[in-house]
Amino acid sequence: MTAGEDLSMRRKMIRYRAWHRGTREMDLVLGPFADAHINDLSAEDLDRLERVMSEEDPPLLKWVLGQETPPEGFDVAFLARIIADHRARIAK
Template sequence: MTAGEDIVMRRKRLRYRAWHRGTKEMDLILGPFADANLERLDGAGLDRLEALMDEEDPPLLKWVMGQETPPAHVDTEFLAEVIADHEARLAR
């Protein structure tokens, strides 16, 4: 978070980033997750989302789809939340 940036602006910035990834597949995974969860995330939660969104789309999509195991530096607990959210949306 940059100096002076409040949490409301940070959430808006992250929502935009989630919907404008560069690949439509990741837009459709992270965008709805952001819409549904940003308001409940505190600063630490936003840090976790931001760290995940700093990953490149191709490997991130493979992790979400279960095609590859994420490397050790990835917050797999938070990734599991994103995956569960995506799977719940698909099940509807």
Template sequence: MRVRTPAHPQPLSIMVRRMTAGEDIAMRRKRLRYRAWHRGTREMDLVLGPFADAEIEGLDTVELDRLERLMDEEDPALLTWVLGQAEPPAHVDSEFLERVIRSHRQRMSA
């Protein structure tokens, strides 16, 4: 039996655009949650992982962008900011970082 293939297969970009927005954001959330738990340093895993578990389903695309930019920072620098040992540079989204820090402190005091 011969399988027919389309004369002009659809490019991947068209297939991706046909995905529903819910599927696309669900995949992004899953990827970011994994990334939050697999940072490279256990200390930051324990800060960002629980934050992602607790918050990621409620984050919209803009907030996911903010989380992703924060997670692009190096672990040693992030850890010093979370611990209050250093001030983050101007390019860091201090408001979102503070949200992560508050979440971490609430978990530690519970």
């Protein structure tokens, strides 16, 4: 397998995981984000997305909804991209 094929497979796996989180609410946040942006994300951004997705759904949803603040050291800049994408979709 080439590096391009590895990256393509990685993108497919991340996209699948974004839609199959365990809670429908997070599926509807991360799934559309992955659909819209997965092919444009660099390997570094894929790492960042995977780190966000490694969080449990309940706290992640609270962060997305602005009910709680992510912990110190969390990648809030990347989370902000996901939140902005979600808000733009629900505003339509």
